[in-house]
Amino acid sequence: MTTKDDNIAQLETAYSEFRARIAGLPAEAYAEEWLGEWNLSELLAHMSGWFQAMATGLERVGRGERPVPEGTDYSDADAWNATFAANVQPGPASLDGWDAAFRAYAEAARALPDDLFGEKDGRPRIASRLLDGAGIHHFGEHRPQVDAWLAARR
Numbered sequence: 196m197t198t199k200d201d202n203i204a205q206l207e208t209a210y211s212e213f214r215a216r217i218a219g220l221p222a223e224a225y226a227e228e229w230l231g232e233w234n235l236s237e238l239l240a241h242m243s244g245w246f247q248a249m250a251t252g253l254e255r256v257g258r259g260e261r262p263v264p265e266g267t268d269y270s271d272a273d274a275w276n277a278t279f280a281a282n283v284q285p286g287p288a289s290l291d292g293w294d295a296a297f298r299a300y301a302e303a304a305r306a307l308p309d310d311l312f313g314e315k316d317g318r319p320r321i322a323s324r325l326l327d328g329a330g331i332h333h334f335g336e337h338r339p340q341v342d343a344w345l346a347a348r349r
Contacts, residue, residue: 217235
């Protein structure tokens with residue numbers, strides 16, 4: 196059974212592995228378009244946006260509320276992705292913003308009680324779902340793309 200500590204360890208490992216790939220890049224690398232029309236700064240802004248949204252969701256869950264505020268719908272991920280990417284900080288500043296957003300997301304998860312993690316009746320509990328979607332799975336989604344870009348720029 197997955198526990199809070201397991202989920203947070205998976206999240207931290209995925210973050211560290213992803214960050215290690217991009218940490219030493221020169222400033223000009225952040226502006227190279229390689230993910231459709233996006234560059235690294237825009238990818239990091241996109242990920243930061245989801246970290247921020249889900250940090251708020253985790254905080255809401257901790258107060259006994261639904262993770263998504265009334266009237267908010269995240270089902271159109273493309274529209275949200277574009278909105279988040281538009282909040283880009285250019286160059287290495289995007290990495291700083293990404294780090295800060297991740298720390299807030301991880302801290303929001305750490306603040307929750309253990310019983311919001313793991314599974315119940317074969318289904319992940321809410322905190323585990325929020326860590327997987329915007330975090331663990333999200334790193335896994337973009338890691339091969341980053342790896343291919345880094346290999347192509349060698």
